[in-house]
Amino acid sequence: MDIDPVQTNIDPNTASEVKICERFSASDSDITIRSSDGVLFRVHRKNLTMHSEIFPGEELEAKDDVDLDESSAVLELLFQFMYRQAQPKLSETSFSVLESLANAVEKYRVFPGIEVCRMHMKANAGMSPLKVIKYAVKHGYHDVCDAAAPKSLNASLSEARECLDMSCLVAWMIYRDSVMSALHRSPGIVMHRGGKKTCSAWDEFYAHSISAFAGRPAQVFDYARIIGHWKLRLSDCHWCLQRAGQWEATIQANLSRVPKISSLITL
């Protein structure tokens, strides 16, 4: 669940509806924060200044009401890092809220939330890998970037261009090309009886194997399972079976030489 109950009151002065986050509605609050979707959070300056390096800057000093760019779902989680209470269960949070929260804790330097958000973004690398790369590049997290990159390779170029800035996009394309090259470098030849270089069993095996990777570069990392599956068709030809083994070893060696994407990007 992303949003806790929101109380709706009527403002006696304007007769308009006022939405207040129930979790943060302290009667002794000394500052009110309004989310981008209009929900009020009645909180305490001392908590904000104690747990955040810059939250929310000079505005906090000068005003009793502050508008922030983040949604109520994000602020409700953000403030939980600033109060002595159970920390939010981010494993139950949708990715879009987690992404905004992870950027918000960095923006406001809310230290109690930075590491936990980083770990959850890394754990979500498979769910939205391009967005995780974008977050990791923005905040300089090499390990998160490298965890997401292999899972991002099935995205189209236009999807990558939408999410990544130009220097990151170029790095992503070089990385993707390196991974695909690992697959396509020659599997070598094993001579058959009578001086034949191959046989029909190989053609069938190779066509099936290659088609499993077509348009899905991320599958290259799963080469052992895919080739292992189609290798069963080679049981009648031990030369082709040997050749398939060589191909697997070649891919493994090639993949070990693929640069980490973080080494291609200036983080």
Ligand SMILES: [Zn+2]
């Ligand atoms: Zn053969």
